[in-house]
Amino acid sequence: MNIDFVIIGNPENRRVVFFQQALELLNLKPAKVVSYIDLLTGANKIEDYIKDDVIIRLESPGENFLVEKELIALGEEDGWISAVEARGLEYENGRIYYPAQWYRGFCSFLKRIDDRVNKAGKRFQWMNPPGDIITMFDKRLCQKLLRDSGVSVPSVLKKCGSYEEVQEVMKETNIRRVFVKLACSSSASGICAYQINPRGDKEVMYTTVEIVRRDGELALYNSLKIKKYTSNRDIKDIIDWICGQGAHIEVWIHKETFERQVFDMRIVTIGESACHNVARLSKSPMTNLHLGNKRGNVADLNLSPDKLVGIFQEAERAKGVFKRSLYAGIDVLVSKGGHVPYVVDVNAFGDLIPGILYKGRDTYGAEIEEMINNIERGD
Amino acid sequence: MIKERLALTYDEYEEGKTFTELMENFVGSPNAKEVEYLEVGFWGEPYDESSDNIVKFIAENSSKLPKLKGIFIGDMESDECEISWIEQCDMAPLFGAFPQLEELVIKGSNNLRLSSLNHANLKKLVIICGGLGKDAIEDISKAQLPNLEHLELYLGEDNYGFDGSIEDIKPLMKKGLFPKLKYLGLKDSEIQDEIAVEIAEAPILEQLEVLDLSQGTLTDEGAQTLLNSSKIKNLKKLDLSYHYMSEGMMKKLKTIGIDVDVSDPQGEDEEYRYPAVTE
Known part of the structure; x- marks a missing residue:
């Protein structure tokens, strides 16, 4: 069978390799791979790859720091740092840089790609269309859509802008245990299991986030080892930071x-x-x-x-x-x-x-x- | 062993079902008289309401539980309640009500006591917690337990309730305190090295088969005294799993001729950072 696949992805990533292997196993010809970085820098145009009956696969942009920086740069409008600053970020293993701005950039990128593919005027199919990926990456929007469609999802707390608001809402609703997640990011980045104990106002957080204070600034990292925080200062800083980036807070179900x-x-x-x-x-x-x-x-x-x-x-x-x-x-x-x-x-x-x-x-x-x-x- | 587990499920708790209902249904049921082991799990808000009412209820209904030999109070995971937040109570009523009791396991240590502990048949006592208070440690070191074979105490750290020192733990290392003791666990301690140093030449090692110093902050310092000990080889097993010892020390311990568990070494935090993975 003669089917043309195009992958938008990071060519060095195992995800792309696995997909090519799967094509080979099915005796199909390899997909053409268009790299995120080439599309982001303008070195390559997606429309050059779109011909009739092509199937387009969007892969994860993750695990590539150049791509991450370009996506943050693309999200500069109303963001934290400028495109120039974004491109100057230094790589640190595990560092979480501006996830909300990254998501904005990722959305802009996907919309731009969607637009250009549509304008190419060919018959094509997405495996997963950009619009769905944008929605799936936004936990608040995604969970709301699921709930509205009758899917069983954990209850969600109302939107909170700070640690104090989270406290207030938890006390009002008598919900002692919640998951605080970055609303728009990959699923394992910035997840906190947080609980408060009405006795003596104790609190504890288990999280993949490691907080480091350097020269009066906060740096956050993804940690492979689950961190446990019990100090109010650490917990408040982490929750405030997540709320600043946009938080999705849901009831922690046993x-x-x-x-x-x-x-x-x-x-x-x-x-x-x-x-x-x-x-x-x-x-x-x-x-x-x-x-x-x-x-x-x-x-x-x-x-x-x-x-x-x-x-x-x-x-x-x-x-x-x-x-x-x-x-x-x-x-x-x-x-x-x-x-x-x-x-x-x-x-x-x-x-x-x-x-x-x-x-x-x-x-x-x-x-x-x-x-x-x-x-x-x-x- | 016929087991019964009493625990509110997440959904029952959300729907407002109470633990008292569960307990009443259980003791009223015909199989209660056959049950040999009772597990008490999540009871609602264990961080707010202590186990006191549960312990008293079980004790008061001992006549309906004639075969009960083992009890676990607080068998829940951290996903249900942070272990250091579980509110316990004085377990004394259980010992009085169940003379045939052989095993008691307790998870959580807030306000835990085992006062006037004098029991002819108890064989196994385990306390799993984030930090054991010195009052509870003292209760145990003053206890009369002529049949106790297995004593396993998570000692923990001061953030979670350990308010004692090595001086409070020493009395538990006295030979003959519990004449039939074969397994001693003084574990999960922030002063694991001090415990190792103190117990390395203690005469109690002559009566033990297993010494469990696992889950704590053991380093080469404490391990070296165990290695040098003249008594350590009398043991059948030395459990040092989850530790901060060096590779070299782990190798040396492997050569002393008894079963030594040095699994689960703990590393430095920095190497655990991972790059963002977009799922």
Whole structure:
């Protein structure tokens, strides 16, 4: 079959490599890869790659500092730093730079690409269209869409601009335990599990954020080791910072445990079906796999068959909110004891779960097959 | 072993169901009289309401629980309640009400006491917490437990309730304090080195099979005295997992001829930073 794929991505990234391998396995010709950096700097134009019947795949822009800087530069309007300053940022492992400005830049980029592809005047298809990716990356908007569509999601606290407001809202609503997340960022960056204890006004935060004070300035890092903060100064600084970047705050639901570790599930949903899935087990409230957490089989978690069906249906319902997209990585947890499923995240680039097969295909292979089936059906 | 677990699920708690209802249903049920091990999990707001009412309720209903041999109070994960926030109470009523009790496990130590502890059959006592108060440590060191075989105490740090010093822990290292003791865990301590130094030549090692100094801040300093100890080889097992010892020390400990667990070494924080990953 002669199908042309184009990937917008970081060519050195394993995500691109895995997708090419999947094409090869299916005896399809390799995708043309257009790098983010070339599109951002104008060294390359997306319209040059658009011809009739092309399929375009948007990959993650992550793990490439040049790209990160260019996206922050692109988001300079009403941002924290100018484009020139953005391009002058120095690389530090794990440093979180201006996520809200980064997201603004990413949105501008995606809209620009969308526009140019449309104007090319050809027949083309997105695997996942830019508009959906923009929405999935905004946790506040995404969770609202899910809720409005009847998907089970954790309750959300009203918008807070500061640590004091978070305190106030938590006391008013008698909610003692929340997740404070960067509203617009990748799913594992800037996540805090925060709880307050009415006795003696104690508070504790578990987070992937490491806070460093240098010359009177705050620097934040992603930490692979879960940090525990109990000092008011640290907690306040972190929450104020996240609120400044835009916070999504939701009720912290007790996750079910398996062998004394809490778990949730990443369910890659392709088309209308929940396909590849993996359990993510953790001793901390954060379950993301790159934090050194354990991968497990969903089938081994002692969930009853009908609860499992319910979990997969919930993932499919969440994916149904994004009908124009071919796939998404849906994170679902179940409450302790009752096993009520809750969708906690929809990841636009959530299909990187190497080694997990479904009907003999990895996520990339399954997506390509689904795409081809859609074309053959004339969808 | 017939187990029963009493715990509010997240959804039940949200719906306003109470732990008292759970307990009343349980003791009123026909299988209560068969239950040998009772686990008490999340009871609502364990950071606000202590286990006092639960302990008293179980004790008052001891006649309906004739086979009960083991109790776990506070069996919950940090996802349900921060361990250092769990409010406990004086466990004395349980010891009086259940003379046949063999095992007691407690998680959480705020306001925990084990006053006037005198029990003929208790074999195993475990306290898991972020910091054990010196009052509770003293209760244990004054206890009469002629059948105790396994004592495991998470000592923790001062932020979470450990307000004692090595002087408060020393009485637990006395040989014969519990004549049948085979497993002693003085672990998860911020003064793990001091404990290691103190216990390295203590006569109690002559009666123990397992010494558990794991989960704490053990460094080469404390480990060296264990290595030099003339008594350490009498043990069957020395558990030092989760520690801050050097590679070299770990190797030396592996050669002393008994089972030594040196797994889970802790590194420096800096190397844990990761680049942004966009999922």
